[in-house]
Ligand code: SRM
Ligand SMILES: Cc1cc2nc3c(=O)[nH]c(=O)nc-3n(C[C@H](O)[C@H](O)[C@H](O)COP(=O)(O)OP(=O)(O)OC[C@H]3O[C@@H](n4cnc5c(N)ncnc54)[C@H](O)[C@@H]3O)c2cc1C
Ligand code: SF4
């Protein structure tokens with residue numbers, strides 16, 4: 001085994017270790033990583049989300065530690081001894097290497113103006129920097145960012161999120177001079193100014209002046225103005241961290257950076273450099289994609305491969321303060337003879353420029369601001385013949401028509417992970433037939449995600465039916481059927497399939513349509529024909545168990561229950577000989593009820609004031625709560641009260657998949673709200689609303705949708721969120737994958753729910769109000785309706801005879817199903833989606 | 837299916853008014869066999885085993901009636917295996933099938949044919 005030492009545990013160093021782990025299956029290498037930061041590698045690109053609800057844990061990248069990889073955090077490498085192949089660290093550790101990789105990244109450049117090092121002056125690169133900025137922002141009102149580039153604007157947004165009035169001071173005449181041109185910069189400025197950020201372009205900062213407390217208090221500008229400010233963030237550029245390499249006499253570029261060749265090797269054949277620390281053919285890249293490409297090259301070389309790095313695309317697409325900005329290829333038109341084609345649509349706040357060759361046949365680059373949806377199709381076209389009139393491509397209707405089929409195989413679809421269209425088509429041919437499979441096998445789409453729409457297009461183009469058809473009976477998607485039902489006022493499945501489908505239906509479309517009809521206010525789910533559409537559990541308003549018996553779950557809102565009610569549950573269970581268990585949802589499940597016993601059991605429960613818990617439905621399950629201010633010494637709000645009110649508001653709402661919720665009384669989060677489809681966490685100002693969490697097969701943490709809401713606003717946002725989900729999600733799609741599937745993801749959702757960008761908030765709230773007003777307990781309704789009761793018989797010719805195949809044995813003092821011999825030798829196949 | 841077996845005995849299953857389209861019922865035969873009885877939307881009658889061969893639970897009557905490529909089907913509510921109502925054949929697994937039973941409407945009663953000699957087909 002040979003020793004690999006990696007200095008730097010940032011994004012690129014991390015990628016190297018991951019790539020090597022995937023390739024070095026023979027375990028030829030043992031890797032030791034030393035990183036100066038106090039934690040293992042995290043997603044620096046997503047750093048700003050740390051101020052928007054994400055925790056350090058959320059940002060952390062996969063854990064690569066294991067028998068073949070050691071990672072030492074909080075440890076700086078201090079010297080390289082090339083003669084003896086050793087690296088010394090600040091703790092005195094001496095590591096011997098066969099190969100060394102420098103992945104030391106860069107440091108923010110702080111211009112040496114007077115006062116640049118006063119307390120209250122910051123940079124924006126690490127989690128610790130953000131912690132320091134947050135601390136400075138306590139009680140502060142204003143913050144200034146020096147530098148109007150990509151990172152500066154992110155920092156300005158961070159200051160806004162911290163509640164500060166933000167200013168941006170930029171030396172160049174327009175924002176983001178490295179990426180975009182003047183026209184785009186002008187629009188960007190307008191859009192950002194509208195968000196309340198003050199922009200000062202063409203302005204130099206001359207000094208930071210201290211206040212009486214010795215902290216930064218003013219920024220002096222060359223215009224003679226002084227900006228009062230409580231803190232300053234420098235974001236004027238980065239410098240490669242090449243100090244170790246310099247001291248070890250490796251070749252360094254003129255303007256810094258460790259010089260590497262196309263194999264990413266430095267002037268010492270045993271030492272590689274990658275990422276922002278490296279200088280390749282005159283360029284130091286400040287983006288993640290080229291760094292990742294270098295990491296892959298080194299990993300490949302370490303296992304005997306011959307990959308090379310010959311330069312990288314610096315295209316970017318970002319959302320800055322909610323504004324789309326993209327720049328790709330030769331965005332500044334530096335190619336001799338290059339022509340510009342520009343659409344500057346101030347009314348619709350859209351700027352698009354394409355740079356084309358002098359004969360207007362080849363796309364060279366471009367800039368998009370305001371609406372960058374064409375980026376995914378345009379960027380891969382760079383260097384290729386244009387499929388049509390360039391102006392048509394950027395006119396509002398044009399971009400959409402240009403598809404993946406216009407691209408050559410060599411076109412790079414995922415620039416973050418350098419995946420070409422050819423590689424994707426190959427992966428598809430090998431049987432990777434959906435986006436998740438493509439992500440796993442090619443890594444495309446796993447970083448910034450902007451190429452995901454293209455992945456879908458390529459799948460479609462490869463003939464993989466990304467069919468949205470519900471099943472063979474309906475060519476429409478669930479969302480389309482919702483629209484049809486709404487528009488036509490259809491109230492039955494028969495009418496819907498007659499008018500809009502074919503055949504008789506099946507176990508896919510019938511429950512899906514039943515759920516749509518129920519969500520849109522269709523009355524009792526066992527009414528007439530409706531009953532025959534319902535899935536296994538809904539059909540008898542109980543959950544079918546493996547021996548054909550049912551479980552019964554009365555609703556216990558918020559998990560709060562009186563002793564008297566507990567006694568009733570106990571008595572019912574005892575009298576009907578049911579197995580009882582506390583569920584994972586803070587309530588009690590009674591198992592082993594025979595079909596014909598369900599009405600009698602529910603009669604007792606309903607009489608005692610219980611109602612259906614909808615454990616059987618694709619509907620709201622529970623709103624879990626912690627005790628909150630009612631009892632807890634840390635509680636800051638009444639979480640139990642709110643949980644009960646929410647559970648009672650949304651009970652019975654039929655949805656594309658089950659819905660779970662929780663309310664915690666403080667940030668300690670004892671109710672696990674961030675593991676729920678919607679979770680509410682108390683703050684001293686009100687409530688934070690998180691959406692899109694779940695446990696189950698692919699656990700997801702819910703993301704912050706809106707903060708510090710009063711109960712009224714909170715409820716309105718949840719109303720909108722749930723109704724929007726009910727109307728647009730796919731069947732059996734929980735909220736997390738639904739949010740991911742929305743174009744624009746969480747930001748779009750926030751636009752709809754919080755900012756009402758689609759203008760449908762009132763309609764969604766009205767629909768929810770209708771649901772709330774028309775709610776009745778499903779079980780109580782069954783008990784008073786002889787037609788519905790008639791369904792609950794064991795045999796039509798022997799209504800009260802128990803099913804002779806059902807029997808029980810006793811385990812831990814309770815009845816459990818006898819494992820019938822019928823099971824033995826039976827085929828054990830489970831068709832997909834067996835669970836309900 | 838409305839064909840009869842020469843040696844069959846017809847047993848009353850239920851009044852026709854109890855059998856709603858696409859809404860199955862379970863029938864208990866004198867010998868303890870359980871039948872799942874269905875009427876489709878176009879008024880065909882079908883009778884198949886009520887026991888789901890995959891799990892041994894007597895639940896087929898509680899499944900969803902539909903069609904696959906025109907073939908009338910019943911989906912077991914347990915693990916969603918789909919069977920032809922006509923032949924009882926599983927449409928996903930050639931080795932598994934439900935027994936089928938002759939069934940007819942006699943005046944206002946639905947009847948199932950049980951083989952006379954051997955009542956366990
Ligand atoms: C009873 C219970 C287990 C228990 O003894 O604690 C349970 C039992 C079942 N769960 Fe669950 N789940 C129960 C809590 C959970 C939890 C925990 C929670 O809610 O806090 C989870 C993870 C959280 C989540 O859902 O995000 C959970 C994740 C699942 C999943 C996976 C969902 C996913 O998105 O991946 C399924 C499968 C599905 O729904 O497709 C499932 C499906 C089921 C089904 C319906 C499976 C089936 O088809 O028979 C089980 C039947 C329930 C019954 O017969 O009453 N159950 N299930 C819990 C009932 C809670 C309640 O009071 O309503
Ligand atoms: C807020 C922000 C937003 C960004 N957004 C984007 C974006 O949208 N798109 C994009 O492409 N790029 C973006 N970037 C840039 C991207 O994060 C970097 O290109 C990428 O992180 C570079 O990776 P790296 O491993 O080379 O450097 P780093 O991630 O900086 O890692 C270097 C690591 O080495 C450690 N180190 C340095 N010297 C030593 C030593 N002597 N001993 C031990 N450890 C040492 C450092 O502490 C650091 O942890 C963004 C950066 C920031 C800060
Ligand atoms: S989340 Fe907070 S208020 Fe609720 S129980 Fe836990 S510590 Fe107490």
Ligand code: FES
Pocket residue numbers: 413414415416417444445446447448449450451452
């Ligand atoms: S382009 Fe960023 S993940 Fe593919």
